[in-house]
Amino acid sequence: GDRIVDYCEDGGCRAVVDTGTSLLAVPAGFAEELRHDLQSSLIDPTGEDSLMPDGHTNCRKAQGLPVHFELETVTLTLLPSDYSRASMAMEKDGTDSDEEDEEEGAEDEPIEAEKDEAEGGKHSAEDAEDDAQASASDVQEDEEEDDEEEKEEEIGACRPALMPIDLPAPLGPKLFIWGEPVLR
Helix, strand or coil, rough: CCCCCCCCCCCCEEEEEEECCCEEEECCCCCCHHHHHHHHHHHHHHHHHHCCCCEEHHHHEEECCEEECCCCCEEEECCCCHEECCCCCCCCCECCCCCCCCCCCCCCCCHHHHHHCCCCCCCCCCHHHHHHHHHHHHHHHHHHHHHHHHHHHHCCCCCCEEECCCCCCCCCCCCCEECCCHHH
């Protein structure tokens, strides 16, 4: 943006371009400050072009502060369309939340009352109470899923595509790795 940071004022910063890096790798001592400054300025797109065909936020239309890297003879400028990506939620098993949620075997497994009837038994009052509690639990889970869906809307928001790195000398500690956001 319009603010000059003193992180590289001592002349110790270096950068390399890496075609195999999908983010901007930023020295760990500076990453959180930069992330905060960029994130606080990012505004997600609205309107017709705000979503990609896959339903993710189209961060190429995001607005926010530019990032200027001043080199000896040239200034490299990255706009929000270059450095931001739609954030994604990760499930506990490591898959992203956009994958279809399937209850494995749920349709194949008979409910308790059907099992009792199939085995010639009766559905007792205690079983009915258990079923009612399970049903109430299902309603609560559905409400929690609705709350999670509202949170997912926030999760799809545009975020700076930064990755903190901590490399020792002679490469670090003030090494930036310019990946895909610079190469676009």
